[in-house]
Amino acid sequence: MLFNYQALDNQGQSLNGSIDAISIDVAINSLQHRGFIISAITPVAAGSLFSKKFSFFDRIKTKDIVLLSRQLATLFQAQVSALRVFRLLSSEAEKPVLREKLLEIADDLQGGSSISKALSKHPEVFSDFYVNMVHAGEEAGKLDETFGYLADYLERSYEIVAKAQNALIYPAFVVVVFISVMALMLVVVIPNLSAILIESGQEIPIYTKVVISLSNFFVHYGVFFLAALSVGGFFLWRWSRTDLGRFTIDRFKLTLPYIGTLYTKLYLSRIADNMNTMLLSAIPIVKTLEITAVVVDNAVYKAILNDAVEGVKAGNPVSEALGRHPEIPGIMVQMMKVGEETGELSNILKTLSRFYAREVTNAVDTLVGLIEPAMVIALGLGVGFLLASILIPIYNISAAQ
Numbered sequence: 001m002l003f004n005y006q007a008l009d010n011q012g013q014s015l016n017g018s019i020d021a022i023s024i025d026v027a028i029n030s031l032q033h034r035g036f037i038i039s040a041i042t043p044v045a046a047g048s049l050f051s052k053k054f055s056f057f058d059r060i061k062t063k064d065i066v067l068l069s070r071q072l073a074t075l076f077q078a079q080v081s082a083l084r085v086f087r088l089l090s091s092e093a094e095k096p097v098l099r100e101k102l103l104e105i106a107d108d109l110q111g112g113s114s115i116s117k118a119l120s121k122h123p124e125v126f127s128d129f130y131v132n133m134v135h136a137g138e139e140a141g142k143l144d145e146t147f148g149y150l151a152d153y154l155e156r157s158y159e160i161v162a163k164a165q166n167a168l169i170y171p172a173f174v175v176v177v178f179i180s181v182m183a184l185m186l187v188v189v190i191p192n193l194s195a196i197l198i199e200s201g202q203e204i205p206i207y208t209k210v211v212i213s214l215s216n217f218f219v220h221y222g223v224f225f226l227a228a229l230s231v232g233g234f235f236l237w238r239w240s241r242t243d244l245g246r247f248t249i250d251r252f253k254l255t256l257p258y259i260g261t262l263y264t265k266l267y268l269s270r271i272a273d274n275m276n277t278m279l280l281s282a283i284p285i286v287k288t289l290e291i292t293a294v295v296v297d298n299a300v301y302k303a304i305l306n307d308a309v310e311g312v313k314a315g316n317p318v319s320e321a322l323g324r325h326p327e328i329p330g331i332m333v334q335m336m337k338v339g340e341e342t343g344e345l346s347n348i349l350k351t352l353s354r355f356y357a358r359e360v361t362n363a364v365d366t367l368v369g370l371i372e373p374a375m376v377i378a379l380g381l382g383v384g385f386l387l388a389s390i391l392i393p394i395y396n397i398s399a400a401q
Helices: 024-033 049-058 062-077 082-092 096-110 115-120 128-140 143-167 169-200 206-240 243-255 259-280 285-295 299-313 318-323 330-342 345-400
Strands: 002-008 014-020 037-043
Touching: 002 024, 014 024, 014 096, 024 037, 062 082, 062 143, 082 096, 096 115, 115 128, 128 143, 128 259, 128 285, 143 169, 143 259, 143 345, 169 206, 169 345, 206 243, 206 345, 243 259, 243 299, 259 285, 259 299, 259 345, 285 299, 299 318, 318 330, 330 345
Parallel strands: none
Antiparallel strands: 002 014, 002 037
């Protein structure tokens, strides 16, 4: 819920702004935490349905954070003060949501907060990984390099995920068309044609009976079938939000033929790239593993990385802690071991990240090359079978007369 407020900052200057919170009490506590003295706060009336629909397009996306990180790196390299940097970028931000976040960060900086602490108040925009990288950059005095690393890392991650998503758009479209055409055939076309066969009194082939029975089911019980499917999908979604459900689904994704290999390479690339980026910023290995576990976005690998954290705390090398798990390839473990022995772990991880990123790209290209013709053939065969199962008996009746 959005609230408009009027307040005084710790220097006595009047401020007007808005804050998003679940309740007015939370909004007041958040503003007071920034050191503001609130003179007025009112909820913003809910917008129309039309405006709510278009608020989707105002969401902050990964590419927005990539661009922001590039701008931050350039401005810090030019020795511009942090407060002025965020004030300037907030005035240039195109999206209102991002503009508001940057203004709040600037207000926190003006109140004496560090950059990493100010960013940490907006976890929906800046992840733990991002905040810890910035914190390490502050301590090392290399914020310009840190934001450059972040932009490079986010850009690489965005390109890999975007390529995989874009590659699946066409197959998904074909699947939707296939289901729509088959449903239309079974509900509209087949009942009209099957009536001719039934009225003729001729013997109906077994495959035609199967198609007619399937058509009758969808005509009479299709609504109930869709309702049951929707309810089942809802409860499956609810279950997938639980720890057990998330782990089970993530494990299942990794065991799928070919698709599982693609997912495995994607997560390995993400782990190696994330660890490399954090180690470049001199973040301790334990903290690196902990944050990587959070951002890897797979419950199986999250459990592996959390277990590796305990192993490293017990005094074991990272390669040994990760090598206990079959989900981590032997080649990756051996290369990390060499990196630890030579002091070049960061470079080894960078090499592994690039290798698995190329593997993901090649796998996606191959998968798309196989799926597209397979989908078209399946669509043609499905429609052809339905029509043939009805039209052939009709043709035989006509020929017999």
